[in-house]
Amino acid sequence: MTERELIDRARAGDEEAFASLVRDNEKRVYNLALRMTGNQEDALDLAQETFLNAWRGLRFFKGDSAFSTWLYRLASNACIDHLRRERRQAQAVSISLDDEGEERQTDIPDERFCPETELERQELRRAVERGLEQLSAEHRQVLVLREIHGLSYQEIGQTLDLEEGTVKSRIARARLALRKILLSDGNFSGDPTSNSVKDKRRKG
Amino acid sequence: MACGPFLEMISARLDGVLSEQEQAQLEEHLAQCPSCRSVARELEGLRAAMSGLEEVPVPPELEERVMNAVHAERRGSRTWNRRRMARSLAGLAACAVLCVGIYQSGLLQSGLMDQTARNTDGSGTVSSDQSLNATQFTNAGVEPSAADADGTDAADSAGEPEDQIAPYQTGEEKVGTKPRETEGDGLAIGQMAVPASVLTLERLPEGAEDLLPPVEEWGVNDQGQPCCEVSVQVFQTLSQLVQEQGITASMTSVPEENGQSEALCQVVLAAG
Numbered sequence: 447m448t449e450r451e452l453i454d455r456a457r458a459g460d461e462e463a464f465a466s467l468v469r470d471n472e473k474r475v476y477n478l479a480l481r482m483t484g485n486q487e488d489a490l491d492l493a494q495e496t497f498l499n500a501w502r503g504l505r506f507f508k509g510d511s512a513f514s515t516w517l518y519r520l521a522s523n524a525c526i527d528h529l530r531r532e533r534r535q536a537q538a539v540s541i542s543l544d545d546e547g548e549e550r551q552t553d554i555p556d557e558r559f560c561p562e563t564e565l566e567r568q569e570l571r572r573a574v575e576r577g578l579e580q581l582s583a584e585h586r587q588v589l590v591l592r593e594i595h596g597l598s599y600q601e602i603g604q605t606l607d608l609e610e611g612t613v614k615s616r617i618a619r620a621r622l623a624l625r626k627i628l629l630s631d632g633n634f635s636g637d638p639t640s641n642s643v644k645d646k647r648r649k650g
Numbered sequence: 651m652a653c654g655p656f657l658e659m660i661s662a663r664l665d666g667v668l669s670e671q672e673q674a675q676l677e678e679h680l681a682q683c684p685s686c687r688s689v690a691r692e693l694e695g696l697r698a699a700m701s702g703l704e705e706v707p708v709p710p711e712l713e714e715r716v717m718n719a720v721h722a723e724r725r726g727s728r729t730w731n732r733r734r735m736a737r738s739l740a741g742l743a744a745c746a747v748l749c750v751g752i753y754q755s756g757l758l759q760s761g762l763m764d765q766t767a768r769n770t771d772g773s774g775t776v777s778s779d780q781s782l783n784a785t786q787f788t789n790a791g792v793e794p795s796a797a798d799a800d801g802t803d804a805a806d807s808a809g810e811p812e813d814q815i816a817p818y819q820t821g822e823e824k825v826g827t828k829p830r831e832t833e834g835d836g837l838a839i840g841q842m843a844v845p846a847s848v849l850t851l852e853r854l855p856e857g858a859e860d861l862l863p864p865v866e867e868w869g870v871n872d873q874g875q876p877c878c879e880v881s882v883q884v885f886q887t888l889s890q891l892v893q894e895q896g897i898t899a900s901m902t903s904v905p906e907e908n909g910q911s912e913a914l915c916q917v918v919l920a921a922g
Contacts, residue, residue: 461717461720461721464717464720465713465716465717468712468713468716468717469713472708472712472713473705473707473708476706476708476709476712477705477706477708480706481703486706486709490709490711490712490715493708493712493716494712494715494716494719497716497720498716498719498720498723501716501720501723502723554688555687555688555689555691555692555695556688556692559691559692559694559695559696559699560691560694560695561695561699567699567702570695570699571699571702571703574696574699574700574703575703589700592665593697593700593701594700594701594703599665599667614658614661614662614667615658617661617665618657618658618660618661618662621661621664621693621696621697622657622661622689622693624696625689625692625693625696628696
């Protein structure tokens with residue numbers, strides 16, 4: 447059965463068809479909620495809320511975007527609402543595209559961003575995860591959809607109801623904000639006292 | 651150096667959306683700007699790291715929780731629709747008037763008991779009849795999910811109380827035929843202003859539609875909150891549903907089967 451058929455059936459009240467749609471899409475919905483909220487319980491609640499909203503609003507899904515895009519939209523909205531309620535809005539890292547480049551006049555990129563060992567890659571991933579949680583909800587949202595869920599600018603625009611130009615500049619700012627957070631993170635392993643690679647290895 | 655526009659281009663290049671002209675412009679700038687070269691390399695590193703973030707496996711209970719919620723929604727709306735059909739068959743206007751009249755004059759309880767006696771073998775005491783009634787209501791209100799899984803109306807009608815007793819429809823036939831309309835009898839049965847037990851709910855549980863009249867027809871208590879009076883059995887079934895579904899509620903006292911089987915219990919809807 448194609449997705450189209452499943453949707454039509456579910457819209458007509460076929461719960462099994464809807465269960466099938468849930469199974470096909472739960473991974474992406476849950477992971478988006480997880481990256482947005484940073485914890486599993488909230489992610490589970492928000493994923494459930496997303497699918498329940500999808501069930502209730504099936505008749506409003508017109509098929510002009512992909513079903514997954516529509517689900518992403520429901521999930522994004524649920525997550526943003528949740529974050530606003532929880533007031534976990536991070537201190538917005540101010541990013542001006544004009545003076546960002548002036549900050550570090552150097553031709554040596556920070557080597558931690560280009561890990562060579564598996565351990566270093568793990569450290570960077572963990573630092574990125576922490577950094578994501580510190581981004582503003584809007585930056586986090588757009589970056590997660592682009593980098594983790596692989597949505598195109600157009601799809602993100604559809605999901606968040608934004609112009610593509612807005613998506614493009616918001617993603618740029620989000621990336622720079624994340625970079626800024628990681629640079630000020632100091633030691634990627636998170637332990638402020640340990641500097642040397644040897645220490646990190648011992649901890650790992 | 652005004653790197654602003656180039657920073658956005660660096661980001662856009664990562665996503666492959668730069669035009670050829672923009673590409674050329676960016677390359678030219680990068681050749682002259684070490685700072686932007688650093689940024690470009692760092693952003694590439696971040697992108698690689700992010701795509702390396704693992705997709706976390708979904709907890710298996712998610713699907714179950716979703717489908718339980720979906721199922722509960724559906725069942726609620728479907729039984730309500732059937733309730734509407736049953737009522738229109740019974741005579742909507744008469745029923746409405748009766749509902750208001752019944753709980754006001756305390757005929758609800760007496761009517762229910764009469765109907766119970768009629769529908770059973772007529773044997774046994776009042777309390778055993780009422781317990782039979784409770785079973786019927788329990789089945790109607792809390793249908794096993796297997797019945798609904800068919801997705802057909804046939805499965806649902808098995809549990810539907812069209813041929814069973816609905817407390818607020820009961821008195822309809824009895825009022826006209828039996829001389830129990832007098833105030834005296836109503837009072838004798840114990841219908842006083844203060845009900846034996848009061849269950850205060852934030853909202854109605856799933857399945858309540860089978861047991862209670864529609865909220866639009868309830869009366870109002872001294873605090874201006876919607877309330878209706880029910881038999882002990884309905885009260886107990888409702889309490890059970892409320893507990894199962896985790897609805898916030900409070901109860902003034904627990905009705906005893908024996909001692910207060912003839913008293914009226916009250917359900918109050920206190921919003922918020």
